[in-house]
Amino acid sequence: MFSTLEVLTTVVVGLMVGVEFSVAFIMSRILNALPEDAGQLGHAHGGRMLGAVMPVWYIGSLVLVGIWAIAGWQHHGTALVVTAGALLALSVVMSVLLLVPINNRNKAWTPENRPDDWKAQLGRWERWHYLRVAVIVAAFALLVTALI
Numbered sequence: 421m422f423s424t425l426e427v428l429t430t431v432v433v434g435l436m437v438g439v440e441f442s443v444a445f446i447m448s449r450i451l452n453a454l455p456e457d458a459g460q461l462g463h464a465h466g467g468r469m470l471g472a473v474m475p476v477w478y479i480g481s482l483v484l485v486g487i488w489a490i491a492g493w494q495h496h497g498t499a500l501v502v503t504a505g506a507l508l509a510l511s512v513v514m515s516v517l518l519l520v521p522i523n524n525r526n527k528a529w530t531p532e533n534r535p536d537d538w539k540a541q542l543g544r545w546e547r548w549h550y551l552r553v554a555v556i557v558a559a560f561a562l563l564v565t566a567l568i
Contacts, residue, residue: 422491429484430563433508436477437553437560443470444553448546457531463542467527471520478515482508485563497566504566507559511552518548 485505522545
């Protein structure tokens with residue numbers, strides 16, 4: 421049962437990392453290459469879609485890592501799992517304080533109501549997102565290492 425928890429947690433976190441990596445390095449570049457209205461509307465739609473799913477995924481991942489750390493307290497690699505959990509907690513704090521406020525504004529924007537600095541705000545979101553991706557990639561790497 422414990423092995424199932426380890427694998428399930430690693431897969432859930434790995435898929436989340438893949439989605440966020442994709443947003444950072446593929447989707448954002450595609451959307452930014454579209455003409456202004458299409459790109460901005462795409463960012464807004466993506467913000468609505470992922471803004472609804474990702475909080476559950478982030479918290480769920482953190483809960484699974486916490487269960488793994490508690491259930492495996494005497495197992496090899498627990499320090500790695502606890503460190504991964506701390507990094508995932510940091511990513512949640514980063515999300516709530518830095519990324520969600522920008523996303524909440526962005527998902528309501530249309531070509532008619534977007535602010536003049538909308539590109540700068542999206543650029544700021546993307547820079548914070550790159551940092552968040554680095555944090556969750558590190559957490560995922562620690563979880564994979566803990567499996568060994």
